[in-house]
Amino acid sequence: MITYVKYRNRLVLINSIKQRQIFMASMGKRGKIPKEVQAIFDKYAQSNVKRLSRQHAIEMLQQEFGMTQQEAMVMFETFDKDKNEIMSIWEFQQFYETVGADAADVVAKFHELDKDNSLKLDGDEARAGLESMVTGTGRKLDEKEIQFFLMTACDDTGAIDLGMFSNLLYRLKLYKAEPPKKGQKTHIIGDETD
Numbered sequence: 768m769i770t771y772v773k774y775r776n777r778l779v780l781i782n783s784i785k786q787r788q789i790f791m792a793s794m795g796k797r798g799k800i801p802k803e804v805q806a807i808f809d810k811y812a813q814s815n816v817k818r819l820s821r822q823h824a825i826e827m828l829q830q831e832f833g834m835t836q837q838e839a840m841v842m843f844e845t846f847d848k849d850k851n852e853i854m855s856i857w858e859f860q861q862f863y864e865t866v867g868a869d870a871a872d873v874v875a876k877f878h879e880l881d882k883d884n885s886l887k888l889d890g891d892e893a894r895a896g897l898e899s900m901v902t903g904t905g906r907k908l909d910e911k912e913i914q915f916f917l918m919t920a921c922d923d924t925g926a927i928d929l930g931m932f933s934n935l936l937y938r939l940k941l942y943k944a945e946p947p948k949k950g951q952k953t954h955i956i957g958d959e960t961d
């Protein structure tokens with residue numbers, strides 16, 4: 768898909784859905800906030816401001832999404848994208864879209880895979896998880912794809928926390944590519960939203 772978007776009197780070429788999303792995000796125009804997202808947010812925001820302090824955001828994640836304080840803290844760290852200790856309505860929407868109604872399942876799956884209860888999935892735990900999961904089309908992942916997702920989902924130490932795990936599950940759900948062909952040397956896996 769190729770489209771042009773008019774921005775500051777210039778036409779900008781957008782040749783994929785992902786680029787379009789990145790572009791829109793960079794412009795700060797991320798569309799309308801869904802009503803249910805706004806409603807939950809407003810319950811915890813003071814005097815109608817579009818931001819939640821760290822404390823209120825963590826409280827909200829516990830009350831509305833059934834997380835423990837520790838889980839809520841990790842989740843907050845992940846979704847406070849600009850690291851300003853505030854959850855903006857945009858950051859909350861991102862959380863809601865990525866985890867939202869599936870929060871209980873995501874947390875349960877994470878603990879099931881976290882065999883040593885370290886609150887992080889190490890390489891082996893993450894690999895076992897990926898081997899058991901399916902893509903957006905319901906198929907198992909190929910070895911190359913497992914390696915790709917392992918590599919792109921973990922932090923510098925090779926571990927995956929609950930927030931990163933949420934993002935990984937979301938990416939898998941959106942991932943609808945064909946499996947790589949046998950003997951194929953290169954396979955583009957990254958752009959799963961196209």
Ligand SMILES: [Ca+2]
Nearest residue numbers: 847849851853
């Ligand atoms: Ca923030």
